[in-house]
Amino acid sequence: MLKASGKFQMNRLLLPEPLIKSPLNYIGGKYKLLPQILPLFPCKIKNFVDLFAGGGNVGINVVAERIFLNDNLVYLIDLFRYFKETPVNEILFQIEQCILKFNLSLENEEGYLALRNSYNLEKSPLKLFILVCFSFNHQIRFNSKHCFNVPFGKNRSEYNNTIKYNLMSFIRELKNKNIYFSVCSFEKFDFESFDENDLFYCDPPYLISTGTYNDGKRGFSGWSETEEKKLLTFLDQLDAKNIKFALSNLLFHKGNRNVILNEWLSNHKKYNVQRLDFHYNNSSYNLLSRKKDDTQEVLITNYR
Ligand SMILES: C[S@@+](CC[C@H](N)C(=O)[O-])C[C@H]1O[C@@H](n2cnc3c(N)ncnc32)[C@H](O)[C@@H]1O
DSSP states (O other), X not given: OOOOOSGGGHHHHOOOSSOOOOTTOOTTOOGGGHHHHGGGSOSOOSEEEETTOTTOTTGGGOOOSEEEEEESOHHHHHHHHHHHHSOHHHHHHHHHHXXXXXXXXXXXXXXXXXHHHHHHHHOOHHHHHHHHHHBGGGOOOXXXXXXXXXXXXXXXXXXXXXXXXXXXXHHHHHHHSOEEEEESOGGGOOOTTOOTTOEEEEOOOOTTSOOGGGSSOSSSOOOOHHHHHHHHHHXXXXXXXXXXXXXXXXXXXXXXXXXXXXXXXXXXXXXXXXXXXXTTTOTTOOHHHHHHHOEEEEEEESOO
C-alpha cells in the first residue's frame, strides 16, 4: 500500500481536513465535488493553474509549489488580491463597519441597494464581497456598463457566522500559500514556461447548463460553442507540450448532450474520462430524482 510521504502526496492520498469552502458560495463552485476531484490530481504538482478560478474552491485546496488563480472577471481577482494583502482583523472590522453603516440585514433592501450604488461608484473589493453575501443566491453579475446588478436576497442571504468562518479559513490559506493572480481569458494565458510537472485545472462555464457567468450579460463575454471549441484546442496544445490538464464538465444534462465535447473525446481516445457523482453525498436524493436530473459530471484528464 502507498504511504503519504511529504507534502506532494497530499492531493491524492490525504485530503486536507477540513476542506476550505469559498466564502463566496460561488454558483457552479466545486466544493461538494472536491473529495472526488482532488484524489484524481497528480500526487506531485509543481505549478497548479486554476484557469477558471471562480470562487477559488479548487485552487485554495490544492498542494503545489505555486498556485495560479486566473479568471476573466477582474473584480473577483481584485477581491482575492485584497484578501491576500490585507490583515484579517482589518477585513473583519471593515465588514462589520460597512454592515452597520448601510444597516444591512435579511430584510433591509434599501440598505442593500445603497451599498450596491456605492460599490458601482468606487468598485471597492470589500464592498463586492459584502454585496455577494446579501445578494440573491449569492450571485455575482455585472451589466454591460460593468455595474453590479444582482437583486437583494431578501430573507435568504446575509453575512453570517458560517460565511465568516469560511472567509477566515480562506484568507488564512490565501496568505499561507504561494498564490499568484491573473486576469485574462483562458486562451491568452501564457503556458510557455510550464511543463510536465504542472497541472492546468479547467472548470469553465458549462455549455449545456446555465450560470450567470455564461449568459454574456455580465459585461464580459459569454460562453458559446466558439469558446468551447477554443478551450478544447487549448487543452490539445497543453497536451502537445506534455503539460497535464484536468477538465471539469458535463457529458449530458437534462436531455442535452454536449456534442462538441463527446466528439472531441472520441477523436482523442488517450484522454481519460472519470465519472463523478454530484449527488453522492446526499442520501435523501433517490433514484427517481436522479433519473429526472440525468446529469453526468466528469473530470477529463490527459494523465492517469
Ligand atoms: C464554473 S465557474 C468556476 C468555479 C470554481 N471552480 C469554483 O469551484 O469556485 C467558471 C468561471 O469561469 C470564468 N470565466 C468565464 N469565461 C472565462 C474565460 N473566457 N476565461 C477565463 N475565465 C472565464 C467565470 O467568470 C467563472 O468565474
